[in-house]
Amino acid sequence: MSALHVPNADPAVTVTGLRRAYGRRVVIDALDLRIERGEFVALLGESGCGKTTLLRALAGLDPIQAGRIDAPGKPAVVFQEPRLLPWDSLWRNVSLGLPEHGAREAAAAALAEVGLGNRLDDWPRTLSGGQAQRVALARALVQEPELLLLDEPFAALDALTRIRMHGLVKELVARHRPGVLLVTHDVEEAIRLADRILVMRDGAIAAEHLPETAADPQRFRALLLAELGVQGSAAA
């Protein structure tokens, strides 16, 4: 996999020989991964192959059984659900964990970036699903993370909102330049957003692609789907 790598001395995270097991069931084994700062990586894989498990390990949420994870800073995470604290206003949600001093200003700036700059003092329950997920994005970015972990953050959104979110995420990532790992089921989403696409199988990275270099988008898509174990759709 290193053949595809552009040499760069500024990794957002480096993973070597990672092993993660739930009890005796090994979900991830001998996994290597490196994400550069400013690089957008999408992670595809069948349901249950261990994508969330990998992301949680990178976030430091779960213990690992072997290997190393080297990340210079504290990663920020956006989950599939917004996970907003219902008892805190939007700006308090966004600034959760920041030092009190200047928290409101920082939150206001981040909310403005996701187009919710006029809703600082609103309750989360007054938001639509897409708006709530934008707040979660603002909350992640206000940390100025070196590594941004996204676990199917758009899965619950309608198609139209999802396309808008793609644009927003792309723009924000270009501005803040964290390393990004986006877990997704959506091949289209991966192609549209990622600099590099990883396919996970049997607890390790099975394939790696650079969508930029794909000559024929149709065949590239079919190839990805085949790698995900979806047969027959290659003809379509």
Added chain:
Amino acid sequence: MSSLDSSFGVRRAATPQAPAAAKRVRRPISDGQHRIGTRAHVALSWIAPLLLLAVWEGLARNGWIEPQVLPAPSKVVATAWKLGLHGTLLRDLGTSLLRAAAGFAIGGGIGFALGTLVGFSRLAEALIDRSVQMIRAIPFLALLPLVIVWFGVGEGQKIFLVSLGVAFPVYINTTLGIRQVDPKLLELGRVRGLSTALLIRRIVLPGALPSILTGVRYALATAWLALVVAETIGAQAGLGFLAMDAREFLRTDVIVLTIVIYALIGVLADSLARLLERRLLAWHPNYGAGR
């Protein structure tokens, strides 16, 4: 009904009257139509009690009911006025309230502290929870004779009994509330690098608050019940004393008065608790007045 509805017209959620009606009958879902229905309903529901009061007044005045069995409502009001002005009513009321407050503070404090401990720590749960649950199985009023042996019939007995009644609901609802805090939010707190103290302050306690306040409301009712019983058994002052003293002289007007006061304070305490809920849980769709 339909003419009533149209006279109310279409009412937006922001009108001040609408939440006022909604809070009386707390409903998770309240659309505009429902509120109008509720308002009319509230008005109608007052007819029967008022009618009953009028019938009682009429019967008592005409001597159909002996004054020693039940005095007329107007007589009770007059007695209230007289006792309030010249008698010991206010002092007795103060004594009772003070007892309730002291018992509530002590019992609530202990219940909250133990509940928090058990909610957080498996070890504390193992050590404390079973004993508390066993004591809780006793109807606390059954302890009364024992409590009198321990404390006599002084202030200690009354405050102890109230504390006992208050501690359990607060304890149970505190542990329950803490356990029910969404683990996903706790995980979020960890991702954000919150210290344990911050995690408790920003996520655990706010998340447990609805349940804790339910416990407080429940405890208010038990506290009041405990006080009534404790005061009736033996007291030299307080509302219960007033009632028992009046019994000696067959002053049913005074007895009825104390009963009414007990009821009024119960209602008052409950609406206070509700007010607290609405203020502290403004974020909650089921309690908040909305924005």
